Amino acid sequence: MSTATSETVDAQADAAVEAEEKKQGTVARLWSQHYDLVILPAIIVVGLALLFLYISTQQLDSIEQRVLEPANVLGLLRQHLVLAAVSTILVLVIAVPVGIMLSRRWARRLQGPVLAVGGFAQALPPFGVLLLMAFAFSFGPTTAVVGLTLAALLPVLRNTVIGLQQVDQSLIEAARGMGMSARQTLFRVEVPLAVPVIVAGLRVALVLNVGTATLASYIGAGGLGELVQQALRLNRINVLLVAGGIIAAVALLIDWLAGVAERVVVSRSG
Amino acid sequence: MNYLDYLTSNSEQILFLTQAHFLVVLIAVGVGSAISVALGLAVSTGEPDPPRFSLDWFAAGVREGGLVFTAALLTVPSLALYALFLPFTGLGVTTAIVVLVIYTLYTVLRNTVAGLTTVDRAVLESARGLGYGRLRRLLTIQLPLAWPVILNGIRVTTLISISIAVVGAVVQGPGLGILLINGISRIGAANSFYQVLTGTLFCLVVAAVFEIFFAIVQRLTIPRGIRV
Amino acid sequence: MSETTDQPVVETPHGAGKPDMIVLEGVEKIYPGSTQPAVSELDLAIPQGEIVMLIGPSGCGKTTTLKMINRLIEPTSGRILLDGKDVTHVNGDQLRREIGYVIQQGGLFPHFSIADNIGVVPKMLGWDKQRIRERADELLHLVGLEPSTFRDRYPRQLSGGQQQRVGVARALAADPPVMLMDEPFGAIDPITRERLQEEFLDIQRTVGKTIAFVTHDLQEAVKLGDKIAVFATGRLEQYADPDTVLTRPANDFVSDFVGGGAAVRRLSLVELAHLELHPVETDEAGTSGATGQGTAAGSRNGVAVAEVDGSGRPVSWRHLPDRDAAGTPLVTVPISGSVYDAVDVMLDGCASLVAVVDEEGRAQGVLHWNDLVGGLRTRQGHA
């Protein structure tokens, strides 16, 4: 760096650097803490670029062109996002309150079984749940939302319970010791402390639902899975690759966004 | 025809598909775990804070990069991965297994890394102080002590793989997913509901078999001194 | 070299002339990324068969120094000689198999049985199974653990003190001439620690190893060390026997470190066996008849008389030259102890004098509170 010969000059340079660092402190700090967040978008962009490069060298026939028409893809993307978003909200609305209820003294005995069942239920295929819903109700997006919600419910409930369990017991005792009621302790101490975990649960739910929503096309609810289904039906490799690439990119991007949101919330709640 | 009748009259097919499902998961988890544990061992660093541009430093980079990358793979919907691999590995069992292997990587790698790095520093230091070389330390101290954590990672990844393997039927992979695809494509036809129900529920049967399997493996492979 | 050469050496406990087993020459360690050396220009020679205690405030480089001896940490510069051989560049793993190493947290392998833990180094050295097993039993015995009870247990089934004993046994397994110990008793409760220290000295009397022993406890250093090396951040401040360090600190740092309690700590260095005690006579209990006593009382004017029980153990004072014998409780201290122990007993029993007894409990002499203070002064003058 500095080639100054005298030590004083060096020291001055150091001081200048330090002042500079202080000025750019926040930006530098943010960068040094979160530079890894750049990696994923970079991978997505490069991946998609490669895909489109490849596709542009291919002669697409009329069928392929029709499937990959922007209007078609965007319409399916919109359906996909709506399915994932609605089911995620439903999952949170159900799983978080139930999780909190399970953390109450009178319900604690249920925690063990819920965790065990939740763990085992990871083997229960969301695809199957979705299809069973179609048999129970009908084909279509509403059924898909119910299926997605059911499939993600146990994993998120499990996360919430674990999150609340991890709240430092001494803090709760301290709160009770200061004269807070059980209710006040819950809403002023336990829930705020468990917010990071709830947000993590949100992320899990979102990723699960985005993934399962790709299968919603099998019960006539549309979504990006439709692209894959069409490609398989038409036996078109190019469409298959594009569909896979788009779905992967969307899922990665949503997980990335959720990850950013998670960091913001965690840094806010200390 | 009630469900029991369906089960009995189709028991052969159901048993066959359940076995196929079990095998596909077993192979995929076996291969994926072998890769992840080997990678985890290879990139485990001797020092907590290795000097720059050393082999350890490089290994730490591979480790962190590998974790980020495999974690990202885990968020890619299985349908997309099956679609992306189909052009290269074709319809059938190969694609089904390759994709499953990819999904097993992260959990096992993460647990391997965590297990290896959380081995008591004092134990490692005294091993070094007694003249244990690096490889000996890795294989006779770190790996056995990390094994319960690694094994649990393999267990969890197995449960997840069971449910993902179902989607493999989309690319004509073997297993219970075939019942789902058959059922949904014949909706309204006789037994189509039972097929879907069976395809879903028997995943839990496969999971139960694996849980028993892991309980036995745990008993047999976790050293006595650290068994809880 | 160290300050030993500049200072008048007082009462070197072991004669000079033993060959040096461990020699550090101009050893320096600068950790990567740090500008300050953790250890700088260190010269230290440890004679064969002696225990040298490395002591100093936290972070002063004791552990670094110790780990450079078995090359767990590579010195930045300087030379290290073991038994006259330069080991600065030999294979580190081979070297470490020939040096015993004990650390504070024990570091036993949790998945190895106790016997397997002890057999770790012999196994690497290729001993046969039978010999390893016998060695493990022998060492368990040496560190006071019953082999049949402990050899097949696992570390977590042992208390902290027991684990530490196994740690010592493991370090001794291949009979290395040199042992390095990093605060081995640091995490043990005070009572157990004291017992382990005693046992450690016993073992050392049998095995006669050359030992570098890190501690931050001055009491421990004084008790166990043949020599004490006092470190300040990265530098050796004084290297001398415990008595010298306590009575003649080389500089302000050492005297600050030794602190105000030095004079009291020094008491533990003075063995009762080496003191000239006041004579004591004994009367058997019940012989309080007039016959012998009249004559005795005359000749016993300046001598304490203790009443003893059937086996010769003193039970109470019958006569004391300068005070009321009945009002003075009789307390005893074994002659194998130090003046420190005698003071402890006197304070504890509210007695201004103590009967020093031999192994059978028979009175050998008397130590007075006043004499004791005077005695110490005289000895210091002599030295």
Ligand SMILES: Nc1ncnc2c1ncn2[C@@H]1O[C@H](COP(=O)(O)OP(=O)(O)O)[C@@H](O)[C@H]1O
């Ligand atoms: N691995 C390391 N890397 C960098 N600095 C270290 C390392 N180990 C010790 N140090 C530093 O070296 C100095 C001496 O440490 P150490 O020898 O452990 O002290 P002690 O054992 O006397 O408490 C301390 O300032 C410590 O922070």
Ligand SMILES: [Mg+2]
């Ligand atoms: Mg230390």
